Amino acid sequence: MKFKFVGMVALALSLGMTGMHSSAMAQSTPSTPAFPKNQTLQPLATDVQPTTNVHTSKPAPTSSIPLSSTLSSARSFATVADNTYGSNISPDTAESISTDTTISGYIDQQGGERWYYANVTRSLKLTAFLSAGTSNVDYDLTLYRLNPSTSTLEQVSYSAKGAGQYELLSHLATPGYYFISVTSYQGSDTTNPFTLFTTLSDSYDQNEPDDNPFFAKNRGTAPFISQHTIDNLLDEDWTKITLNAQSKVNLRLNNPSVHGSYVIQLWNANLQNLGSLTQNADGQITLPAGSYYIQVYAPSTFDSSTPYTLSVNYQNAAISRVAISDITTDRGVYGFIDYGYGKKWRVGYNITVKGRAYDATGNPVANGIVTMGVQTRINNKTIVANGNTDSLGYFSIPMEIGPAAGQYSYSAPVSVHHFDIIPIVFLSNNNQLNADINSLYHFAY
Numbered sequence: 394m395k396f397k398f399v400g401m402v403a404l405a406l407s408l409g410m411t412g413m414h415s416s417a418m419a420q421s422t423p424s425t426p427a428f429p430k431n432q433t434l435q436p437l438a439t440d441v442q443p444t445t446n447v448h449t450s451k452p453a454p455t456s457s458i459p460l461s462s463t464l465s466s467a468r469s470f471a472t473v474a475d476n477t478y479g480s481n482i483s484p485d486t487a488e489s490i491s492t493d494t495t496i497s498g499y500i501d502q503q504g505g506e507r508w509y510y511a512n513v514t515r516s517l518k519l520t521a522f523l524s525a526g527t528s529n530v531d532y533d534l535t536l537y538r539l540n541p542s543t544s545t546l547e548q549v550s551y552s553a554k555g556a557g558q559y560e561l562l563s564h565l566a567t568p569g570y571y572f573i574s575v576t577s578y579q580g581s582d583t584t585n586p587f588t589l590f591t592t593l594s595d596s597y598d599q600n601e602p603d604d605n606p607f608f609a610k611n612r613g614t615a616p617f618i619s620q621h622t623i624d625n626l627l628d629e630d631w632t633k634i635t636l637n638a639q640s641k642v643n644l645r646l647n648n649p650s651v652h653g654s655y656v657i658q659l660w661n662a663n664l665q666n667l668g669s670l671t672q673n674a675d676g677q678i679t680l681p682a683g684s685y686y687i688q689v690y691a692p693s694t695f696d697s698s699t700p701y702t703l704s705v706n707y708q709n710a711a712i713s714r715v716a717i718s719d720i721t722t723d724r725g726v727y728g729f730i731d732y733g734y735g736k737k738w739r740v741g742y743n744i745t746v747k748g749r750a751y752d753a754t755g756n757p758v759a760n761g762i763v764t765m766g767v768q769t770r771i772n773n774k775t776i777v778a779n780g781n782t783d784s785l786g787y788f789s790i791p792m793e794i795g796p797a798a799g800q801y802s803y804s805a806p807v808s809v810h811h812f813d814i815i816p817i818v819f820l821s822n823n824n825q826l827n828a829d830i831n832s833l834y835h836f837a838y
């Protein structure tokens with residue numbers, strides 16, 4: 394059951410059904426120890442408190458580091474051998490690493506450092522991932538590019554989350570030498586090694602680099618629709634949004650790929666998790682004023698050639714009522730007619746319900762989500778679909794409801810029409826809405 398069926402409890406109740414549940418969105422896949430991505434999906438939080446005491450993030454790493462000796466060639470820093478606890482404790486003793494190779498290392502004291510470097514020969518996206526060995530140490534990751542003309546390392550990216558979290562950064566690299574430091578901000582561990590992994594991507598989306606909250610694309614307060622790709626299994630796309638006042642936030646990640654599967658994780662400004670949303674599902678969450686981060690990643694499979702679309706918009710009022718203006722249908726039965734049980738829309742198998750959503754004071758509600766449920770007589774089948782209201786509050790929701798049983802009949806001038814009277818309900822945010830229709834004539838034959 395996908396998140397879009399969040400209204401199923403209320404819907405089932407309003408249709409007089411029992412035995413259904415709505416909380417089955419959590420799923421898990423085997424975790425990969427080296428790349429401990431968040432595999433647990435929690436539904437979006439229902440009650441989010443304002444974020445107080447926003448974590449004063451660590452100071453950004455030093456922007457440039459002069460090397461102790463002038464480098465005339467790569468050879469002058471390519472001679473350091475690996476050992477168990479590492480002698481690579483400064484840029485001048487950095488250890489050479491290859492991409493797509495897992496490196497293990499230890500830091501034996503708080504504040505300690507380990508240094509690595511790699512030669513990038515083409516313009517590519519460079520990704521670096523750091524997993525600390527245990528959750529009670531806080532190691533951070535910084536990427537520098539060597540400026541050979543000044544023999545200085547220029548900081549180009551970093552990732553400095555809190556204890557127990559992996560670090561991930563990316564950079565659009567040009568040919569040259571790149572240095573990576575693993576630094577202990579807090580604690581050390583000589584028993585459980587940290588793991589460092591780097592990889593290169595030939596193609597990537599135009600929002601890169603955006604692999605962590607420090608380099609998130611800042612979308613400010615405006616709604617947006619953006620296209621991205623997940624270009625490697627480690628790729629994460631982070632977006633920062635800001636609300637000036639409490640708002641309902643609508644989230645959706647459309648992924649047409651059959652090869653990749655993605656999720657959203659939502660974070661507050663202190664990087665506390667506010668829940669997750671699977672791909673191709675509508676999510677809505679009410680958030681207090683503040684800044685938030687949207688993280689998209691691939692728990693297990695990705696497709697670098699098929700973009701996904703992230704859309705975020707804001708609803709400033711709750712939907713209270715819908716007015717239905719038209720229901721189009723197949724099978725040539727279109728019409729708002731009276732079969733003897735009052736005027737109702739007559740429908741066939743495939744319908745599109747058009748209407749407008751209003752708040753309690755009668756104003757149209759933009760960017761809202763309307764959930765529509767219909768129950769047909771054959772097998773008491775319940776069908777649920779969602780639609781978004783546009784900037785003027787209008788929505789259009791297609792639904793395939795299938796055949797009717799024909800429990801009722803009506804003698805028309807030249808033939809007898811068989812039909813069912815079936816319920817239709819509208820919900821928003823789990824609340825049933827006032828509506829100007831509550832049933833349909835479902836045409837059978």
Ligand SMILES: [Ca+2]
Pocket residue numbers: 531532533534552553554555556558560578
């Ligand atoms: Ca850290």
Ligand SMILES: [Ca+2]
Pocket residue numbers: 597598601621622623624628629630
């Ligand atoms: Ca990406």
Ligand SMILES: [Ca+2]
Pocket residue numbers: 563601602603604628629630631
């Ligand atoms: Ca990214």
